[in-house]
Amino acid sequence: MNLPIDYLRTFVSLAETKGFTRTGIQLNRSQSAVSMQIKRLEEEIGKKLFERIGKSVKLTPEGNILIKYAMRIIKEHDDAVRALSKPDLEGFIRFGSPEHYTTGVLPKLLARFASAYPDVLVEMRCENSDKIKEAVDRGEIDIGICTQISDGGQIISHDPVVWVAAPEFIMQKHKTLPIAVFEEDCIFRSWAIEALEKSGIRYRIAYVSRSISGLLDAVKAGIAVAPIILSNVPAELKTVDLEHGLPVLPVSNIVLHKTKKKTSEIIECFSEHIIRFFGEKI
Incomplete structure (x- = not known):
């Protein structure tokens, strides 16, 4: 039995969104591609993972067993990739977020990044979304996540x-x-x-x-x-x-904004980390 990591990502996303269309939007894939990956995963396992209820889905008993392992496999996979790809990054990055995300999401996000890149200092700024976006546009901070209040930026989660x-x-x-x-x-x-x-x-x-x-x-x-x-x-x-x-x-809509005034390996790495983390919805 083989469980491809991409199929597991799709499986976890569908379990969270409960809809093929929403999963496609989240993963930037077509609805048919999402459906095909789930079908192939079910064929590989030999078990149905979802029950279809109208336009929605819910996990079967077998799906509920797999979800815990799938999330663990994805996390370990991504941690290994980060540890082996860019272990020598050092420096600092200026990051901004509204207070909405600092309570449950960001402590885990920042702790995981610090574990993978201990020599990168993250300077945190907490303000309303409009002020964070303005600070990114002015180059006062390097990356910001905001509630979508205008055009621009990259929608990374909902x-x-x-x-x-x-x-x-x-x-x-x-x-x-x-x-x-x-x-x-x-x-x-x-x-x-x-x-x-x-x-x-x-x-x-x-x-x-x-x-x-x-x-x-x-x-x-x-x-x-x-x-x-x-x-x-x-x-x-x-x-x-x-x-x-x-x-x-x-x-x-949770939107990622990056400064246009400069770019660096640290900015790109931290951006990827944020996108991946919000995609997992840990």
Whole structure:
């Protein structure tokens, strides 16, 4: 039995997106190419890995067994490639990100990069997406990841924005909904307010924070519900949606911006690391 690494990447992506079209977009492949790779992987294993449910899919019992090994194989493969390809990089890189990604995603991303390239110092800057993009354009930072707010850059992943609430939250139709939001220049705040107003839901801003940790603290205390990206939802909280009476929020496109004022092996290497990491959605 042979398990090609490209097939395993496609398998993991499909397990996460639950759709052939979304997987194709994520991996920059056609829907037919995704379908063919999954078919060949299933033929190689001799087991069905997915159950088709309309336009969506879910893992079979055999698929659930494979997913843990596939993610481990991909990680070990990529770690080996990084260790053998450019082990002698040294220097520093200036990196920027909104606070949304610094809570769950970036600590793992930076730790893995530091493990592979211990002689590269990453200088971190945390601001809103528009300020990060402007800083990249001015050459003040080398690489930035942002929520898509304009044209340009490279879309590297997608993260739904969801309403998060305390476990005991119940939507009460005739009461004003308390919400916790970021400061006024945050796109998630704009999306949330626009969705509530379009749905005719009365709301009040009960809590304003500059940080994701502040919003989550307000939600945990039962003060409000908040719009955040799905990857930042902690296990002790729940997401609420149309079934609970709240409107669907947009999907956030995560965009990579690189400075045009200079290029270097470190910038390219770190860019590849970010793209690969967000593709894995660890």
